Amino acid sequence: SPTGDSWGIFTFLCAALCNLPALPALNCSEELGAGQSIQQTYDLTRYLEHQLRTLAGTYLNYLGPPFNEPDFNPPRLARAERVPSATVDLDLWRGLTDNARLAANYRAYSRLLCYLRVLDGQVGMAELRHRLAHFCASLQGLVLSIGGVMSSLGYPLPAGPAAPPAPPGAPAAPNDFLKKMDDFWLLKELQTWLWRSAKDFNRLKKKVPPAVVTLRLEARGF
């Protein structure tokens, strides 16, 4: 769009951030082994969903009204279509192959993680930044966990988020209200994805034979 595109900036930053090495905060390699469990991934989605509830509340308060009002129900603008949406045709969702189901989750969270990291970089409050960073680390753990399941089942990992060309000319400052709307929809889609993933992994639990995937039921400090 001619008036400058905050999503263009987002995706550009995403590309930059996502090519960085994985966050050092999460020491994953020993804990993820071969045969990453679906149960563990499921548990992670529940943990993240729970975390997000408090985080989203705090963040929306930080944005201020009307974003923190419980009955705030804005129309979905076209610009919000860039955030991967969990919404899916019911019959289509039912018929997804295991590979497609896992890939959809992997792609979605990879992109959501990117957007969230950009968000984190722009927040003024230190406390909120700290919590966002912690959430991002956990979300990265989820992406890795899903990747682990896919690898153990022999599925190829989807390609990472593509780097779009930088927007031509100087990027215009985004409208402050529209930027907040973007944040609102990002959090909403993230929450919906976590609810959807719980259902996706339920279906995978039943369909994938237990011999292929090791079930690890111990809590991981959640």
Add this chain to the structure above:
Amino acid sequence: DSHIQYERVGADVTMKCGSMDWDAAVTWTANGTDIDESHLNGSYLILKNVDLSQSGQYSCYEGSSWHLKYQTNLRVGTPPKEPVLMCRSNNYPKGFYCSWHLPTPTYIPNTFNISVVHGTKDMVCEKDAVPKNRCHIRYIQLFSTVKYKVTLTVTNALGKNFTTLTFDEFAIVKPDPPESVVAKPVPNNPRRLEVSWQNPSSWPEPESFPLKFFLRYRPLILDQWQHVELSDGTSHTITDAYAGKEYIIQVAAKDNDIGTWSDWSVAVHATPWTEEPKHLTTEAQITETTSASTSSFMAPPTTKICDKGAVVGSGAVAVCWTAGLVVAAYSVLFI
């Protein structure tokens, strides 16, 4: 010809005798009974501050010929108050239903119109034959971030009113209570009760959308419930029941991840297994197997166990008192 006339409670109603002049001589009847002339203003019938009891058929007859000149069916009622609307998904992910009612009756016929909007799309809520005042919607999309907005309008001859509900797909998920709850004693286990139940039949896909359960139980004689949350399986064995006490047990269900708990199931009653009475000793404790009743040959009605009349012998009395103390101690712990 017949005619229906709707009027508000408390209104003043003037009925004209068809095309008759004001000064014509007429007789009015209400449900066949003559109306006193004091209610007439010329040939007009005046009813002041009407109430529900004045509903009925009013007829006007020409004085001398007794020809029927006019007839109307008066229905006294009220305009509708704001209706009560509720929407719920007890069959996720198939869809949801909405049901409604008026908080107070209007005493006259009402029509309900329901509209469902999902973002920019209008959806059709199919009315159910039974029960009335209910309609259902099938989901086309799942995991939607856009809210559903349901508007219910109620209209009658005296006015209209409406209410709206706006909600997210996940917020209205609430299963029906578990079905076929059964509780049985376990032979040779005086502190156990085996409880089993089934998924509500309205929940269409328990394999992909598993339910978790909440069990609550208490002896009839105590007010405090004990709770157990079960994340899978449709049975549970209670292992800490008080020997010989009758229990009341209920189960509720919830989708594993979203929505709210169902209402409690129908309550079932059960008493743990008790051994046939033998000799009582003073060492017998409430946690051991034998029950405290002595002389009767039937299973004791447990709440009466410490009735002075039912107990014979000093040994039995000692057990009774111990029972009372232990129960009291447990109750104090639960406070």
